[in-house]
Amino acid sequence: MREGSIDAPIRHPIDWQSDNFSDPKALFEELKRVFDICNGCRRCFNLCGTFPKLFDLIDETPTGDINEVDEDKFWEVIDNCYLCDICFKTKCPYVPPHEFNVDFPHLMLRAKALKHKQKKVSLRDKILSNPETLGSFAGIPIIAQTVNAFNKTKLGGLVSEKALGIDRNAPKPKFYSQTARKELKHYVNEPSLSNDDTAQKSVVLFATCYGNRNDPQVVKDTVVCFEKNNVPIVLTKTEKCCGMPKLELGDIDSVAKAKD
Ligand code: SF4
Ligand code: SF4
Known part of the structure; x- marks a missing residue:
C-alpha cells in the first residue's frame, strides 16, 4: 500500500438518492473509519474547527481510540464543517484513487443530509x-x-x-432595500456567446444573495475594478441563490430543486 497518493484526485459522484446514503448504521461505520484515518494523519489540524474538535474528542478518551468516543459527539465535529472542500483539495493524500478513499467533505455532507432528514435542524x-x-x-x-x-x-x-x-x-x-442589482440594473444584459476570439467578451457578475442585499458596495466596487481594467461586465436578467446555505444544512432536495 502506498503511504499517500501521487495520482490526480478523483471525485466520486455523491450517491445521495441511495438507501445506503441515509442509513445511520452505514454512515456511522464510515464516520468511524474515516475519523480513525484522520486521527493517524492529523495533517488538517489547523484548517478549520472540525479537525481540532475531532482530535480533542479522541485525545480525551483513555486510550485515544475513536471507538471510545460517544457517537452523539460526532455531531460536534460534523456541525463545524462548512463544506469549503479545502481538506480534500489541498491536504489529503488519501483521496480517491488512493485505497483509503477519504472524501471528508462528502462524508460531512452525508451526515448533514441525515440530520436534515431526521428534522434535527434548528x-x-x-x-x-x-x-x-x-x-x-x-x-x-x-x-x-x-x-x-x-x-x-x-x-x-x-x-x-x-x-x-x-x-x-x-x-x-x-x-439594504436599494440592492446591488437595483443600483446596477443598467448592466443587465445577455453575455456575448460568440466563439469569435476577436469579439469583445464580458464578465458575468454574480452579485450573490449577501452582496446583493447585505453589502451592495462590494458588488459596485467590483464593477468599478473591472471597468478600470477595460473588462466589460454584465448582470444576468435574474439571479437565484447558489444553494450553498441549503447544502451546508444537508438539504440536498432543495438544492436539486433550485438547480432544475
Ligand atoms: S471541508 Fe469541512 S472539514 Fe474540510 S477544511 Fe472545509 S470546513 Fe474543514
Ligand atoms: S482529511 Fe486526509 S489529510 Fe486531513 S486529517 Fe483526514 S486523512 Fe489527514
Whole structure:
C-alpha cells in the first residue's frame, strides 16, 4: 500500500438518492473509519474547527481510540464543517484513487443530509439558510431601517440570542432595500456567446444573495475594478441563490430543486 497518493484526485459522484446514503448504521461505520484515518494523519489540524474538535474528542478518551468516543459527539465535529472542500483539495493524500478513499467533505455532507432528514435542524439554521426570502422581507423599505436599528440595540442582541441562538455580541449583517442589482440594473444584459476570439467578451457578475442585499458596495466596487481594467461586465436578467446555505444544512432536495 502506498503511504499517500501521487495520482490526480478523483471525485466520486455523491450517491445521495441511495438507501445506503441515509442509513445511520452505514454512515456511522464510515464516520468511524474515516475519523480513525484522520486521527493517524492529523495533517488538517489547523484548517478549520472540525479537525481540532475531532482530535480533542479522541485525545480525551483513555486510550485515544475513536471507538471510545460517544457517537452523539460526532455531531460536534460534523456541525463545524462548512463544506469549503479545502481538506480534500489541498491536504489529503488519501483521496480517491488512493485505497483509503477519504472524501471528508462528502462524508460531512452525508451526515448533514441525515440530520436534515431526521428534522434535527434548528430554527436558526432554517431561517439563515434562506437568504433570498430573509433578504427580500428584511430589505423592504422601512422594515430594513427598523431591522438594522433594532439589531444594533442590546434588546435586539438579546432577542436574537434567545429566539434564534445567535450570540448577542455577534455582528449582524445590514439589510439594504436599494440592492446591488437595483443600483446596477443598467448592466443587465445577455453575455456575448460568440466563439469569435476577436469579439469583445464580458464578465458575468454574480452579485450573490449577501452582496446583493447585505453589502451592495462590494458588488459596485467590483464593477468599478473591472471597468478600470477595460473588462466589460454584465448582470444576468435574474439571479437565484447558489444553494450553498441549503447544502451546508444537508438539504440536498432543495438544492436539486433550485438547480432544475
Ligand atoms: S471541508 Fe469541512 S472539514 Fe474540510 S477544511 Fe472545509 S470546513 Fe474543514
Ligand atoms: S482529511 Fe486526509 S489529510 Fe486531513 S486529517 Fe483526514 S486523512 Fe489527514
